[in-house]
Every structure is written in C-alpha cells, then in structure tokens.
Amino acid sequence: MNARIRSARSDSRITIVIAAAIALVLVVSAVVGWAVNSDRPVAAAPPDYSAQASAVASVVQSAMTSQNLASVIVRVTRGNDVVTEQAFGDSMTGVTRSP
Secondary structure (H helix, E strand, O other): OHHHHHHHHHHHHHHHHHHHHHHHHHHHHHHHHHHHHOOOOOOOOOOOOHHHHHHHHHHHHHHHHHHOOOEEEEEEEEOOEEEEEEEEEEEEOOEEOOO
C-alpha cells in the first residue's frame, strides 16, 4: 500500500514539475518575443488632412457658385491616402447627393 501512495505522490510531483517547466518556457518565450519586438518602430498615425479637405470644399463651393453647378462629387487622394471624398449639391431635382 505504501508503494502505491509513494507512486501516486511521485507521479503528482512529476506532473507539477512538468507543468512548472512548461509555464517557465512560456514566460521566457513571451519576454524574449517582447524584447525582440520592442525595437521596432511604432506605426505612424494616419496623416490629418482636415485642413486640406476644408480647402478643397471651399474651392468646390466657390466653383459651384461661379460655374452655376447643381452638384459636384469630388475625391482627392495623396498617394494611397484619401484626403477628402465629398458630394455637394443635388444630383437631380429632389434627389440628395452622395459620394
């Protein structure tokens, strides 16, 4: 009977040691992964084009007035970034515009 109890305790200790070893490996790999990736630059925030978008809207509204345009749809890009995408006026009588 004592042999069975000793065997059960031994198995329990082995299980605990294996679980602790696995936990240690996981913690070390997480810390190493963090340390390796901490030198990478943080992604830059997308540029703020609100001032340019306001300027474009102002030019479009002025052109609509001077050219007597009922509607204008405009999209301005800078590289792959969309500076502004807007619709002004009515596309048809009674139909609201959309970009």
